Amino acid sequence: MKKIRMFVDMKKEELYLHEMAEQGWGLIKYSTWGIYTFEKIIPKNLNYRIDYQIFKKKADYLAYLTLFEDSGWQHISGTKSSGFQFFTPLNSKNQDLDIFSDTSSSNERYKRLYDQAILWATLMFLYFFMLQPSFEKISSWYLTSSIWEYTGLQLFGMIVMQTFFLIIQIMPVMFFMFGAVYFTIMGTKTKKLIKKYEAG
Numbered sequence: 001m002k003k004i005r006m007f008v009d010m011k012k013e014e015l016y017l018h019e020m021a022e023q024g025w026g027l028i029k030y031s032t033w034g035i036y037t038f039e040k041i042i043p044k045n046l047n048y049r050i051d052y053q054i055f056k057k058k059a060d061y062l063a064y065l066t067l068f069e070d071s072g073w074q075h076i077s078g079t080k081s082s083g084f085q086f087f088t089p090l091n092s093k094n095q096d097l098d099i100f101s102d103t104s105s106s107n108e109r110y111k112r113l114y115d116q117a118i119l120w121a122t123l124m125f126l127y128f129f130m131l132q133p134s135f136e137k138i139s140s141w142y143l144t145s146s147i148w149e150y151t152g153l154q155l156f157g158m159i160v161m162q163t164f165f166l167i168i169q170i171m172p173v174m175f176f177m178f179g180a181v182y183f184t185i186m187g188t189k190t191k192k193l194i195k196k197y198e199a200g
Contacts (some may be wrong), residue, residue, distance in 0.1 A: 001025060003015045006034045008189040010050040010109065017086075021046035030077040030086060048072070049099040052109040054116065073099060083116060103197065110194045117187035126179035 007013035017027050017036075022045065025038035033130060055061040061080040068075060068087060068125040078085035150158050 001038045003036045003038065004034050005036060008113075008186055009193055010052070014048045014050055018046065027076055027086060030082075030084060030183050032082070046088055047096070048076070049087045050109075051087070051099060052083050052113045052116075053081050053085055054112075055080045068099070071099075083113070083162040105159075107194060107197050110197065114187055114190040116138075116192060117183045117190060121180055121183035121187055122179075124183060 004112060005013075005016065007016070020027070021037060021041065022043055024041055024043040026041040026046065028039050029037040031037070045093065053064065055064065058080055064085075065075050069090070072090045073087040074090050076086040076088055089097070098106070100109075
């Protein structure tokens with residue numbers, strides 16, 4: 001089963017995954033844009049823990065996973081460059097424990113997420129302004145401006161065909177615009193969470 005949810009607060013995300021496990025759905029994969037893949041399991045009290053880490057070297061990533069495994073945590077989902085890393089306890093002793101030793105180290109994951117969100121938002125905005133087409137004339141969007149010389153069904157057919165090409169042309173622009181807005185919102189919310197948890 002797949003579900004789409006958007007979380008910035010990883011503590012609320014952990015609670016959501018815990019509730020899903022109690023309903024008999026265990027997380028097996030998380031992918032970009034908030035797509036969760038669950039498998040049917042026996043309903044259980046399963047506490048998930050989430051970290052945010054991006055690694056440049058595969059060796060560092062493997063060492064990171066080994067450290068968690070030696071500490072009694074099973075890696076459920078995440079890759080070297082995905083950022084979000086999901087863990088569950090390997091034994092009942094870790095059920096009520098956290099993967100972080102103190103509040104400060106727990107808050108560091110939000111700071112890493114914030115830095116990454118701002119970086120991606122900046123890049124997305126730059127790409128958007130570099131790729132955006134001219135909106136001065138609708139006819140200029142089309143590959144063949146002479147289509148406006150047609151009439152009736154011929155004009156309709158040409159517009160439909162050229163609209164297909166138009167969509168292909170503006171899809172990258174729309175993608176980068178959506179990405180810029182998405183990461184800006186994520187960065188803003190993450191900044192608020194950093195202040196909230198540092199104060200609390």
